Amino acid sequence: MMSLRLPSQGVHSFIAYYSCPRPTINPLSMRRFLTLYHLRDAKLPNCPRSQFSKRFFHASRPSHAPKDPYQILGVSKDATSAEIKKVYFSLARKYHPDTNPDKNAQDKFVEIQEAYDILKDEKKRAAFDQYGAASQQPGFDPDAFARNPFASSFGSTFSQGGGQSDLFNQLFGALGGRGRGGHSAFTQNIRGADIEASVGVSFMESAKGTSRTIKVNPVVDCGACTGTGLKAGSQRSKCPTCNGSGTRTFVIDSGFQMASTCTACQGVGTVIPRGHHCRECDGIGKVRGRKSIKVDIPAGIEDGMTIRVPNAGDTPDHGKGPAGDLLVRVNVAASRVFRRQGSNIYHDARIPLHTALLGGKARVPTLDGEVDVRVPGSTQQGQEMVLKNHGIQPVFGGEKGDLFVTFTVQIPRSLTDRQREILQEYADDVEGRSTKKTTSSSADANDSTFSTNLNSTVPPHNDNGTTHFSSSASHEPGDNWLSRVRRKMRELMRT
Structure with missing residues (x-):
């Protein structure tokens, strides 16, 4: 189903409309999804007009977005609180409107004050280091990605008293939500890849059933590090790229936030320090193993069918989860005696001229051995005889097929x-x-x-x-x- 896409100009009106306490509103009705253009002439009772002017998402253009506070104050990102405070007081005295007659001094002073407000607060500074300028936009919620977008129904998001962070999480959280532990939700339950193999059997083996031992090389956990990728006595450290969150957040047009999996840690939030990698797997935690797996081939299997062996495939590349499956394609060799169509089999029996004219007996092969059948007199070329229940038992159940015998009259090449x-x-x-x-x-x-x-x-x-x-x-x-x-x-x- 195609997701709903709203123009950036109408997003704040869309949120304001649903934030208004209206118990009769059905949030699932598409008629209620109004934009700024519809709300221009709409009259909604019991909803104050000032409610529509409230901007729940920052919708300013990128040119008006907050600047880097480190650049404004001229300090490095690893500067201490004392150094930041010293630089701030120096710049504040320089650009204070009471002491600086420049007409732009007031704007510069406000910019310096806003930058210092961010860097002097440890939480705001950490949020800026992790999420960038998006963390300082109105309505930003750093826990938006930690909430489960499937924890409640869609309509409950718009209940009275719900914040804009709940709405953002409901609309966009499914794209890459993170758990509170900082790990990717999908990396915890990821499933390994399936692997494929093929095996050949004869016609009689496919009809009667058999087994084969297949050698495969699936991806398995490294035995030396048990899948951690670390050498003995080492520990993983917090990912410096995403600061341990497992996600990277970007601000796009109109101030919307989009999150993606951190490529440095693959969404785990931690990395292996340099020099602490396992030598056997080079820090990957996975190696190619060798396994011999016995595969039971059921009776009645047809050419091209696939047998699935659960949990015999690759383990997940990252995180923990079930292994994939082994998919075995069965190739059935053609028979020189029989032809198969579904559960029925066909055989061409040759009989001499005198047997075709006078009648007699003919020896016919079946799946259980040869049998003698009575040939009636005056048997014609291509005439068929049906042996009931001498066919193949279907692999998925059902009645056993029949054996169709087609007589071919042999004409002698020489006569006395x-x-x-x-x-x-x-x-x-x-x-x-x-x-x-x-x-x-x-x-x-x-x-x-x-x-x-x-x-x-x-x-x-x-x-x-x-x-x-x-x-x-x-x-x-x-x-x-x-x-x-x-x-x-x-x-x-x-x-």
């Missing part, structure tokens, strides 16, 4: 003379041609043997799971070409 003769008779019968007689003796012998076999009675038998029935050799009106071809193929296979 007998096989060719039988198939030729089959072709002639299909096309309505009469069978040609051969004149050679060898052909007559074959015809005689063939006729003898046809005149014999074929006993019933079971071949490849298919039951066959006996028939006579004479071509009775009820015989058809398919029956004759089947008989001849059976005789051929028995020989």
Whole structure:
């Protein structure tokens, strides 16, 4: 959601409006967010007019902002109170309006007096050293960043008697609020970064489940200094850049204050003195470790899925907090036997021509081993058979998939003379041609043997799971070409 942005000219009127005791005002209503332009003609009962002229935020231009009191008095920042007092009395006598006729003497005297008022007060001087000229602006609250912006509801900020520091903290405190201890709020609960790794498994391992041991190099606390970055017997000192607050405050246009994390101490408020760094980690407090982590890969996992191992990643770079996670990407190798689509798997089974025509049995691989399936007669090329519950169990639960078997009919590349003769008779019968007689003796012998076999009675038998029935050799009106071809193929296979 886009944050509310107000023109600098209307900020003080915005605050004055909500500081006025009006119990019926709903601070969450956008209609109540009035600026200076709306308040120009607005009439608000029970609210004194002088209330609008009160400036809760200093809205002067940077050229009118307070000057550096050290420069005004001409003293250094490490000057003692006695030195500052001595310089002040000297300048006050010089620029006092009663003794100096210069028309600018009075302004200079007031400037000197304001500078001395800051430096003679230890709290004001410390605030100026830490926050700069912003600390001397009207309504400045050095504890504004120490309050929790989420401690109360938004509307309670505008309750009767609420100060401008509460309003500032509510509107801008979430950008970089600090705890009263001087530490960054987000550095105390920061979480370490995640690390990534990959592992490869076979198709059968992905279907059945397996485990892998992965070697990673996460960021861990230094063992020599236990993460402090200090050598034995040393202590951290207050950060001189932010004076231990962990923040740096800047004054932007119209006198608004913006805070950012101190880059010198990373928001901690303390630094390691020179020469007191841990030699193992060079004062960082973190090193690259080596770990071997066992990762359980569940059954049914698919290619490209990621397994999350909690708290096996990097520790936070600064402060204390939980470690990140280890993200393991699983790469499943392709199978030469199966194809997978969801929880179903697919297999192409090859069967010979005679099994496709006459029926029989075929051996089919499954995830649990090979099984024999019955192939019906007259099976066509590409015909499917479904084996229920022989697929993969989904990794996220659900019903087990199926195994789809697609039959591929194998055509023989070469035929014997007998096989060719039988198939030729089959072709002639299909096309309505009469069978040609051969004149050679060898052909007559074959015809005689063939006729003898046809005149014999074929006993019933079971071949490849298919039951066959006996028939006579004479071509009775009820015989058809398919029956004759089947008989001849059976005789051929028995020989």
